[in-house]
Amino acid sequence: MYDSGKIIAGLIIFAALFTSPVWYDVLNGKALQRPDLVLPSKENQKECVAAAEFMRRDHMRLLNDWRYEVVRKGETYFSSDNGKEYEMRFTKTCLGCHPNTSQFCDQCHSYVGVTPYCWDCHNKPRNLSIQ
Numbered sequence: 001m002y003d004s005g006k007i008i009a010g011l012i013i014f015a016a017l018f019t020s021p022v023w024y025d026v027l028n029g030k031a032l033q034r035p036d037l038v039l040p041s042k043e044n045q046k047e048c049v050a051a052a053e054f055m056r057r058d059h060m061r062l063l064n065d066w067r068y069e070v071v072r073k074g075e076t077y078f079s080s081d082n083g084k085e086y087e088m089r090f091t092k093t094c095l096g097c098h099p100n101t102s103q104f105c106d107q108c109h110s111y112v113g114v115t116p117y118c119w120d121c122h123n124k125p126r127n128l129s130i131q
């Protein structure tokens, strides 16, 4: 009749091959690697414009709001919950504290596979023509 030994061996080989991409990543540490972020270290840059938890989730919405407030409504300052006011400037304010975009923004974005188009127009801090 059936050769159960062969069937079981076949199933084991199938399972191993089928899941091998996962094994490969786990064994190489890839699946477990989180983005490696370089955070601001200067004394006056210790806090973000909003709580880190909020920023992690909602920074893209905040940026949209800032753009709308500045470009459509002519507002200039954002009042943070920490009582401080920040100029609503993408390059000057955000990238002023997070100048090394490749070790910050890009770390997460390549991890999740998004490519914001902001830098088609806004310059990175090295060259501040549109702040």
Ligand code: HEC
Pocket: 037, 039, 040, 044, 045, 046, 047, 048, 049, 052, 055, 056, 059, 062, 063, 086, 093, 094, 095, 096, 097, 098
């Ligand atoms: C005054 C300095 C400063 C400014 C301005 C600033 N940040 Fe931050 N940002 C920080 C610091 C410090 C942290 C880490 C806070 C923490 O871990 O508690 C942070 C955290 C973040 C995080 C979360 C990172 C993580 O740990 O997951 C994001 C996203 C972020 N900032 C984006 C922005 C954006 C977008 C802007 C502009 C709208 C901005 N930041 C403006 C200092 C700043």
Ligand code: HEC
Pocket: 035, 037, 056, 059, 060, 063, 094, 095, 098, 101, 104, 105, 106, 108, 109, 112, 114, 115, 116, 117, 118
């Ligand atoms: C802690 C990780 C993290 C950091 C740090 C981070 N981002 Fe993001 N960002 C994300 C994730 C995740 C998304 C995608 C969210 C989605 O698809 O809904 C995103 C999306 C965006 C988007 C919307 C893009 C789109 O195509 O929808 C913009 C704009 C953006 N980020 C700007 C920035 C800027 C500028 C910085 C650096 C100052 C930054 N982010 C830092 C995680 C991060």
Ligand code: HEC
Pocket: 063, 064, 066, 067, 070, 071, 088, 089, 090, 091, 116, 117, 118, 119, 120, 121, 122, 130, 131
């Ligand atoms: C097609 C070119 C272009 C692209 C792409 C672009 N911007 Fe802008 N953005 C501008 C211009 C021009 C202004 C007005 C500058 C001014 O009035 O000082 C502006 C203003 C802003 C402002 C408010 C003022 C300032 O100087 O920062 C924010 C915030 C902003 N953009 C964020 C973003 C973000 C986030 C992205 C990507 C999701 C983005 N922009 C993509 C051209 C662009």
